[in-house]
Amino acid sequence: KQEVTQIPAALSVPEGENLVLNCSFTDSAIYNLQWFRQDPGKGLTSLLLIQSSQREQTSGRLNASLDKSSGRSTLYIAASQPGDSATYLCAVRDSNYQLIWGAGTKLIIKP
Amino acid sequence: EAGVVQSPRYKIIEKKQPVAFWCNPISGHNTLYWYLQNLGQGPELLIRYENEEAVDDSQLPKDRFSAERLKGVDSTLKIQPAELGDSAVYLCASSLERDTEAFFGQGTRLTVV
Numbered sequence: 001k002q003e004v005t006q007i008p009a010a011l012s013v014p015e016g017e018n019l020v021l022n023c024s025f026t027d028s029a030i031y032n033l034q035w036f037r038q039d040p041g042k043g044l045t046s047l048l049l050i051q052s053s054q055r056e057q058t059s060g061r062l063n064a065s066l067d068k069s070s071g072r073s074t075l076y077i078a079a080s081q082p083g084d085s086a087t088y089l090c091a092v093r094d095s096n097y098q099l100i101w102g103a104g105t106k107l108i109i110k111p
Numbered sequence: 112e113a114g115v116v117q118s119p120r121y122k123i124i125e126k127k128q129p130v131a132f133w134c135n136p137i138s139g140h141n142t143l144y145w146y147l148q149n150l151g152q153g154p155e156l157l158i159r160y161e162n163e164e165a166v167d168d169s170q171l172p173k174d175r176f177s178a179e180r181l182k183g184v185d186s187t188l189k190i191q192p193a194e195l196g197d198s199a200v201y202l203c204a205s206s207l208e209r210d211t212e213a214f215f216g217q218g219t220r221l222t223v224v
Binding site for chain 1 (some may be wrong): 115117144151152154156159167172202204209210211212213214215216217218220
């Protein structure tokens with residue numbers, strides 16, 4: 001059974017720092033992995049989708065990597081801003097086309 | 112391009128009453144999902160549609176929950192009767208196909224009192 005883990009559960013860093021969020025999964029048989037952000041009381045916003053054949057994807061200050069063999073993905077945020085404060089969730093698309101979710105990392109960027 | 116639209120945004124009902132949620136997916140998206148999300152947790156799948164067919168409803172409590180997706184476009188999720196434990200955020204999402212990027216609506220926050 002696929003399990004997705006995100007560590008740490010919460011992270012607080014000063015504005016301007018570069019940071020890395022981690023996502024690990026137990027079964028490498030995935031179609032893709034998707035990173036989302038969720039603001040309090042809001043829905044989920046898709047940030048990046050990495051196909052299983054890809055190693056990384058970039059969008060602006062965000063860079064997501066995927067190492068399928070080791071069951072790991074990272075989301076790198078460059079030059080963090082207070083507006084980046086949110087909960088970040090990763091989800092893998094498993095062999096049954098289901099999205100399997102981590103519990104998220106709550107990120108706080110201190111001005 | 113409009114995103115996934117859900118209504119209502121908020122709903123407060125008394126226990127044992129019925130409630131319905133509506134979702135309009137992104138135009139052309141064949142796959143539609145309903146999720147439930149409790150505070151501090153990741154979403155939990157209730158049902159997944161491919162066009163008008165429910166292909167994964169194993170987590171849907173069928174004694175009180177029902178869903179439909181007529182004509183493979185809009186979808187409604189119904190709870191009857193609601194219980195206190197149903198209080199949560201109900202999220203709708205859609206994707207072009209079953210293995211492509213998923214996009215979410217703003218969710219409906221349900222409070223059962």
